Amino acid sequence: MGATAIAGLVGPAWSGAPRAIGIVAGAGLLGAGGLLTGRGVLDLGANLTVFPKPLQSTRLVETGAYRLVRHPIYGGLILAAFGWGLVAAAPLVLAGAVVLAALFDLKSRREEVWLLEQLDGYDRYRARTRRLLPWLY
Helix, strand or coil: CHHHHHHCCCCCCCCHHHHHHHHHHHHHHHHHHHHHHHHHHHHHHHHCCCCCCCCCCCCCCCCHHHHCECCHHHHHHHHHHHHHHHHHCCHHHHHHHHHHHHHHHHHHHHHHHHHHHHCCCHHHHHHHCECCCCCCC
């Protein structure tokens, strides 16, 4: 994530109208990503851990950001990375965002194995809720 952020400082790869559109769209994605991540952290509350394996005391959260996606923190970081790539007009950042999305997808799949083992009702929640990006994936 740090490399993706720093890569945006290299300089814009495009200018003019595409850059202006990228700034507006990117700012929207940055904002949406920040909101999704922040709300995910708040909604997770005492369940929050820096480790991928859920805490023994973890309870299923299905409200707030978790009503939209199963992994809003990851999804928000992905949106923000793509947003930063558009704002900075940096293809390297956009490539990094694709890598970040793939890594978070893999990480979330592993976490879900543990969540299915640990939480009653997670299978039903998973069946009706997108993984990372609201309304998309």
